[in-house]
Amino acid sequence: xxxxxxxxxxxxxxxxxxxxxxxxxxxxxxxxxxxxxxxxxxxxxxxxxxxxxxxxxxxxxxxxxxxxxxxxxxxxxxxxxxxxxxxxxxxxxxxxxxxxxxxxxxxxxxxxxxxxxxxxxxxxxxxxxxxxxxxxxxxxxxxxxxxxxxxxxxxxxxxxxxxxxxxxxxxxxxxxxxxxxxxxxxxxxxxxxxxxxxxxxxxxxxxxxxxxxxxxxxxxxxxxxxxxxxxxxxxxxxxxxxxxxxxxxxxxxxxxxxxxxxxxxxxxxxxxxxxxxxxxxxxxxxx
Amino acid sequence: xxxxxxxxxxxxxxxxxxxxxxxxxxxxxxxxxxxxxxxxxxxxxxxxxxxxxxxxxxxxxxxxxxxxxxxxxxxxxxxxxxxxxxxxxxxxxxxxxxxxxxxxxxxxxxxxxxxxxxxxxxxxxxxxxxxxxxxxxxxxxxxxxxxxxxxxxxxxxxxxxxxxxxxxxxxxxxxxxxxxxxxxxxxxxxxxxxxxxxxxxxxxxxxxxxxxxxxxxxxxxxxxxxxxxxxxxxxxxxxxxxxxxxxxxxxxxxxxxxxxxxxxxxxxxxxxxx
Numbered sequence: 001x002x003x004x005x006x007x008x009x010x011x012x013x014x015x016x017x018x019x020x021x022x023x024x025x026x027x028x029x030x031x032x033x034x035x036x037x038x039x040x041x042x043x044x045x046x047x048x049x050x051x052x053x054x055x056x057x058x059x060x061x062x063x064x065x066x067x068x069x070x071x072x073x074x075x076x077x078x079x080x081x082x083x084x085x086x087x088x089x090x091x092x093x094x095x096x097x098x099x100x101x102x103x104x105x106x107x108x109x110x111x112x113x114x115x116x117x118x119x120x121x122x123x124x125x126x127x128x129x130x131x132x133x134x135x136x137x138x139x140x141x142x143x144x145x146x147x148x149x150x151x152x153x154x155x156x157x158x159x160x161x162x163x164x165x166x167x168x169x170x171x172x173x174x175x176x177x178x179x180x181x182x183x184x185x186x187x188x189x190x191x192x193x194x195x196x197x198x199x200x201x202x203x204x205x206x207x208x209x210x211x212x213x214x215x216x217x218x219x220x221x222x223x224x225x226x227x228x229x230x231x232x233x234x235x236x237x238x239x240x241x242x243x244x245x246x247x248x249x250x251x252x253x254x255x256x257x258x259x260x261x262x263x264x265x266x267x268x269x270x271x272x273x274x275x276x277x278x279x280x281x282x283x284x285x286x287x
Numbered sequence: 288x289x290x291x292x293x294x295x296x297x298x299x300x301x302x303x304x305x306x307x308x309x310x311x312x313x314x315x316x317x318x319x320x321x322x323x324x325x326x327x328x329x330x331x332x333x334x335x336x337x338x339x340x341x342x343x344x345x346x347x348x349x350x351x352x353x354x355x356x357x358x359x360x361x362x363x364x365x366x367x368x369x370x371x372x373x374x375x376x377x378x379x380x381x382x383x384x385x386x387x388x389x390x391x392x393x394x395x396x397x398x399x400x401x402x403x404x405x406x407x408x409x410x411x412x413x414x415x416x417x418x419x420x421x422x423x424x425x426x427x428x429x430x431x432x433x434x435x436x437x438x439x440x441x442x443x444x445x446x447x448x449x450x451x452x453x454x455x456x457x458x459x460x461x462x463x464x465x466x467x468x469x470x471x472x473x474x475x476x477x478x479x480x481x482x483x484x485x486x487x488x489x490x491x492x493x494x495x496x497x498x499x500x501x502x503x504x505x506x507x508x509x510x511x512x513x514x515x516x517x518x519x520x521x522x523x524x525x526x527x528x529x530x531x532x533x534x535x536x537x538x539x540x541x542x543x544x545x546x547x548x549x550x551x552x553x554x555x556x557x558x559x560x561x
């Protein structure tokens with residue numbers, strides 16, 4: 001055995017061929033799985049030139065309607081889950097009560113249910129033979145195949161994002177500053193807006209970005225609930241499917257390229273916010 | 288530390304009340320509706336619907352493809368996490384960031400692209416098809432998209448654990464005469480195994496219920512390439528609500544089992560924390 005080398009960081013201990021070998025395999029796999037697909041979306045979308053691309057996007061009224069609908073449905077679901085996330089995180093991170101662990105698990109539940117099953121559950125509730133369907137219809141309300149139905153299904157699927165993100169952030173910050181504000185005579189509302197919100201803002205934004213990305217891309221649940229009426233209940237992902245099924249592949253890729261661009265922007269924003277979030281707790285500790 | 292007197296800190300009743308009502312209305316009511324619908328069926332009828340030959344074929348296909356994808360995701364995800372944590376290479380931050388892309392990319396886009404890449408004249412198909420690897424519209428394609436949506440779970444659960452491994456135990460193993468392989472198998476792997484398994488189960492659970500991407504890349508032929516989630520939708524479109532609900536209940540049950548498993552694994556991985 002050679003001389004024992006002390007104080008050498010383990011990362012440099014693997015010989016070069018192991019490091020290079022493993023790194024190459026990992027990067028080639030990432031390239032094939034992630035980079036090639038993303039690049040090919042844009043290449044396919046622009047295959048017939050910029051004019052054809054533009055025409056595919058704005059020339060078709062159904063595609064225009066799909067884009068508008070996504071811009072309505074996703075923010076509605078995000079705002080709803082944002083309010084829920086703040087309330088849930090406040091209750092869970094600031095108080096101890098029986099059933100708290102169970103509540104955390106219940107919040108995670110929508111992540112593990114197949115979106116298709118989510119859609120089916122709403123059909124069972126609001127369909128013609130459903131639990132509430134006939135009563136609602138008699139009073140002039142319809143949920144299935146309407147925009148509120150799409151919002152409902154999207155909200156279900158994206159429910160955990162903000163809450164999951166905020167609970168650890170609030171736990172880590174702790175209640176000290178809030179208690180100080182209260183003891184100095186701040187009202188509950190003042191404390192919330194002047195102490196809590198500024199403290200959790202990056203965590204909040206992070207949760208919103210993830211929630212929004214998922215909401216815009218939701219497919220299975222809205223597929224079932226929306227009934228895919230072109231121009232009416234087709235969000236962008238559903239429009240992609242409809243164009244693809246109708247063999248209009250260039251148009252499908254054009255719409256897909258917009259969704260991909262949104263995903264890439266979400267990813268960049270997320271990375272930026274992640275850095276900000278990481279800076280935050282350390283700056284708190286210093287003061 | 289975070290436990291605060293409810294008389295001092297405001298908003299306990301309001302926040303907890305809102306949380307419970309929101310969860311009950313949005314998640315509880317639909318789940319109960321599903322359970323009641325399934326419960327109202329005579330048991331024989333439910334069994335017949337849930338275990339029809341077509342449904343059984345769909346379960347087997349879903350289970351095997353999801354399992355294969357989760358195994359591949361676990362191996363690939365471990366490798367990627369290892370490389371990202373332990374080695375330095377150019378564009379490391381870029382490669383780290385794109386691991387999250389499958390989380391952000393709509394599944395319909397993933398399905399569309401993967402269905403197009405592996406056809407005989409597709410970007411990758413033109414090289415693979417002559418070699419006899421025909422992925423398009425096959426079970427292989429289903430596994431491929433499931434790996435795409437699954438491997439980030441493994442990378443992201445494993446990465447923080449790999450980062451927090453203390454160098455000392457590795458140094459100790461080295462000083463005591465262990466080779467690199469021995470150190471990996473005896474020292475590193477036991478420490479990271481719970482996280483790999485957690486990532487594996489998360490990837491598996493996600494693949495079991497996946498619909499959006501699979502429906503694009505599979506030919507969705509009953510008994511052959513029709514997974515359980517696709518079967519639910521197909522039954523719904525035939526207005527066969529009983530069959531759809533029965534299969535959905537089976538899927539729902541499997542997701543509850545997965546959720547329990549993840550919780551158990553997370554408890555196991557924290558066993559030395561105290």
